[in-house]
Amino acid sequence: MKNFLRLLSLFSFTPFIVNSQSQSHIPVAKEIPKELVKHNHVRIDPYFWMNERDSKPVLDYIAEENNYSKAFFDQKQNLVNTFLTEFDRRINPEETSAxxxxxxxxxxxxxxxxxxxxxxxxxxxxxxxxxxxxxxxxxxxxxxxxxxxxxxxxxxxxxxxxxxxxxxxxxxxxxxxxxxxxxxxxxxxxxxxxxxxxxxxxxxxxxxxxxxxxxxxxxxxxxxxxxxxxxxxxxxxxxxxxxxxxxxxxxxxxxxxxxxxxxxxxxxxxxxxxxxxxxxxxxxxxxxxxxxxxxxxxxxxxxxxxxxxxxxxxxxxxxxxxxxxxxxxxxxNDVYLEEVEVFKNFLAVQSRKMGRTEISVGSLNATNFDVISMPEEVYELNFSFNENYESKTVNYHYTSLTTPGSIYKYNVESKTSELFFQKTLIDQKFNPANYVSERIWAIANDGQKIPISIVYKKGIDLKKAPLLLYGYGSYGVTIPAAFSATRLSLLDRGFVYAIAHIRGGKFLGENWYQTGKLNQKRNTFTDFINAAEWMALKGYCDPNSIYAQGGSAGGLLMGAVTNMAPYLFKGVIAQVPFVDVISTMLDESIPLTVGEYEEWGNPNEEDAYWYMLSYSPYDHVRKMDYPAMLITTGYHDSQVQYWEPLKWVAKLRKNQTGTAPILFDCTMSAGHGGGSGRSTERLEVAKEFAFLCSMQGINE
Structure with missing residues (x-):
């Protein structure tokens, strides 16, 4: 993630200052230097001790970080409660699936x-x-x-x-x-x-x-x-x-x-x-x-x-x-085949062309295909629950940044789609027509066009609007341009929300994935930075109010772009971030390590080691003004171990030269996907929104 135009003035913004009591209790992690040697290269890790799961020093430090984060959010409790109330008034408490x-x-x-x-x-x-x-x-x-x-x-x-x-x-x-x-x-x-x-x-x-x-x-x-x-x-x-x-x-x-x-x-x-x-x-x-x-x-x-x-x-x-x-x-070369469902009397094919998903239905010999038409420019389409081999209909799920999830049944004989089920909001004021979604294309450093899906409330002044830019860019995963009932609380406060479909995903097909992995991984990071810069340059947001968010491999993205362009972002949310790339990928006892070599590279090989080291977020933390950061994790995370974000926040805080808060929030009863249960999930979102809004000076 990166941009331009902000520099040091960003960090003098008043809402960054937490109260004096919180300031006096900023956690400071003890340092026990650990020498790590590979390929005759020495790294010193002062926080290596944090991987001692369940040890008293680790648990005490996590508690100290959690108390510091709690003190911050205690000051924002009214705002957190406001968001929770809005969620409750908007989302049916007896919501159902199709x-x-x-x-x-x-x-x-x-x-x-x-x-x-x-x-x-x-x-x-x-x-x-x-x-x-x-x-x-x-x-x-x-x-x-x-x-x-x-x-x-x-x-x-x-x-x-x-x-x-x-x-x-x-x-x-x-x-x-x-x-x-x-x-x-x-x-x-x-x-x-x-x-x-x-x-x-x-x-x-x-x-x-x-x-x-x-x-x-x-x-x-x-x-x-x-x-x-x-x-x-x-x-x-x-x-x-x-x-x-x-x-x-x-x-x-x-x-x-x-x-x-x-x-x-x-x-x-x-x-x-x-x-x-x-x-x-x-x-x-x-x-x-x-x-x-x-x-x-x-x-x-x-x-x-x-x-x-x-x-x-x-x-x-x-x-x-x-x-x-x-x-x-x-x-x-233009169409990526995502999925095929084989029924007794026909085939259904889901594909992606220039980022737009299509579902087509045809005969068993793959002729006479009919494409199911879609009403919007920016949307997401997937097969829904198709369990009956002898069915004469295809169930598919449709959603967009402005349209709640809907299940349609496509009749193969009549070639027509019928709305079968749609999620509705209990908020009678909600109207999709009050929001605008579109797809824009940024220009990358190497001239590639980067697709970006955006949504905002109709009538806002885009040039003065804060932007929340979301990214992932790994494993060929395409982040869906899907509806979110909670996100409306940000849009209604004037935020622009955008998804940067950067290299490393398959939004534009297999080559888009291949040019964002292994020794081309840095394209993922520069694409995200270029996307933020482009949106500011073209007047889609206030260049001084750009926020970034990503989780897991998207948390790696957050760490990399924050090191590369800290001046560009006013705030960053990194969820369960994979940031200690080299140490993790050298430890084969950690879940997933060996299977990840084909995605990131094997640092036991010298060329891969040096390339991965060139972007590893934890290894590149240095003395500078970092943006406000909210870093979250779950203690039982099996995908990204808790100590990666824990070490990262300790190192960030030691090297922070500005006044922007750096917060760490570890849910002790959660895993990679966060806490369980509706109330816990909504509380996590409300705190993220409160963090963003407080940085923006929005207090209600």
Whole structure:
């Protein structure tokens, strides 16, 4: 992230000053220099000791940081409460999901007034039954997440997984649906996913490595037996790969997927023969990623072989190679194929062209496609819950920066879409027409055009408006231009909200991803800086009031751009930030490390080490005026360990030469996704908004 035009005057802004009592209690972390040597290069880390999880010094320091952050937000409590009240007045306390079908039964998720968690309702005509009550399951736990639930083919049993810590380590349980009895047998240490075989007694699940938390083993469990006797079906020994499982839409095959960032391999087990050995579909090859689905006529395969944006091929039986398959949708330099759903009588294809998603429906031989038209310029489109192989309709989800999420049903025969469900706000004053969304294109340092999705309230003076610019830019992830009911509180106070679709994501296809990773990673950071500069230059915001936000790998983005262009941003929100790049990627005992080499590089290799070191946020903190910063994390985060942001904030504060506050907020009962429960989630958002508004001098 970066910009220009602000420099030192930025930090004399009065709202940056916290009260004298808070100032006198600014945490100062002790320093215990640790020498870290690699490739004959020495780094000194004074805060290496912070990775001593559960030690008294670490817990004491976190408590000190949390108290400092609390003192700041205590002063803003009225503003925080104002946001929470607005959320409550705007969002239905009994909000529901669209009804969806599983094996001929209809379900719907519903929020319960004054409760933190949802209920899953089974709808049978006019009769409604509580199928799952997350509130009951979460009782007595500070954190709760229902990972997955999977109903047996005869609808008599349900297997479900739960995480009660926030570490994304799930325990699977089983329940009889007729009487609600939960069986004694449990399966700990899983990724949460569950797939039933067709015999109603066999389930497949994925085990995690207890140290690295890598999903690496697939087991078969037979109901009524001890999980200690479960049979290992597949083990992935290559630490670059992780494993996940699915079932084909026609219910014929259970698929075991072994995937790295650059290659994949799928194994199959017939769902009617769960005891049989898994067979390999196509052996893994370097730089070959593929996905397979089954139809009664054969196999459909999405593949990137000689096709960076992917192509769709077909084979009547398990093919010897991709070359032996029939090409149904050829590769295109302009269109990235995101997903294909194979129904009994037609295909549905989701693709992206110049950032715009499209869903098209056509025949099984991939001809006569009809594109479902969209009403807005900036929107997000995805397949919704399509569980019925024999369906004559396609469910898809539509949203935009101004339009709440909507589920449509596209009728393949009539070629028409019908609105099936739409989230609505209880705030009668809300009108999408009061807001403007558009897509603009910034110019990068190297001349590339960077797409930016923006939204703001109609009638504001853009040149005087504060800007919140969001970014991610890693793993090929495309940040959706989706509606947010809470974000309206910022827009109504005159903020412009924007998403910079920078390199490292796949907004513009595979090449957009490839030119934002490994030894081209710095493009991600300069793109974000250029996007902020462009918006200021073109009058889309006040150049002195630019704020930035990102989480996880987007937190790395926040750290990098803050070091590169601290003068550009008035404030930064970094959520669960991955900032200690070199130390983390050299520690193979930390979750995810080895599997990340294909995304960031392997610092055990000297060239990769020096390139990664050139942008590692923690390693580049130096004496200068940093913008106001709110850095958040969860103590049980399994993706980015708590000590990365903890060390970072200590180093930032020591080197801060300005008066802007640097805040650290660690939720002790949370993981990578923040705290659980509706009230906790909204409180986190309200505090972020209060931070932004207080920096802007907005106090109501």
């Amino acid at each position: 009804p969806f079908e599983i094996q001929g039964q209809t379900f719907q998720w519903r929020q319960i007034k004054d409760a933190d968690y949802r209920q899953l309702i089974l709808i049978e005509g006019k009769k409604e039954t509580v199928f799952f009550d997350e509130n009951a399951l979460a009782k007595g736990h500070e954190y709760y997440a229902l990972g997955d639930f999977s109903i047996s083919p005869n609808n008599e049993l349900v297997a479900f997984s739960q995480d009660k810590i926030g570490r994304r380590n799930y325990t699977i349980s089983f329940r009889e649906n007729k009487n609600g009895k939960i069986l004694k047998e449990q399966i700990p240490g899983t990724d949460g996913s569950i797939v039933w075989a067709n015999d109603n007694k066999t389930v497949f699940y994925v085990k995690k490595d207890p140290t690295t938390l890598r999903e690496f083993q697939v087991y078969r469990h037979v109901l009524g037996t001890s999980s200690s006797k479960d049979e290992l079906v597949f083990e992935e020994k290559d630490e670059r790969f992780y494993v996940y499982i699915t079932k084909t839409l026609d219910k014929k095959f259970i698929l075991i997927h072994a995937v790295s960032s650059t290659s994949s391999e799928t194994r199959m087990i017939e769902a009617d023969k769960p005891a049989e050995k898994a067979s390999c579909f196509l052996k893994r090859e370097k730089d070959h990623l593929y996905e397979v689905d089954h139809h009664e006529n054969g196999f459909y395969i999405l593949t990137n072989q000689n096709s960076p944006n992917r192509k769709l091929v077909f084979s009547k039986s398990v093919p010897a190679s991709i070359e032996s398959c029939e090409i149904l949708i050829a590769h295109s």
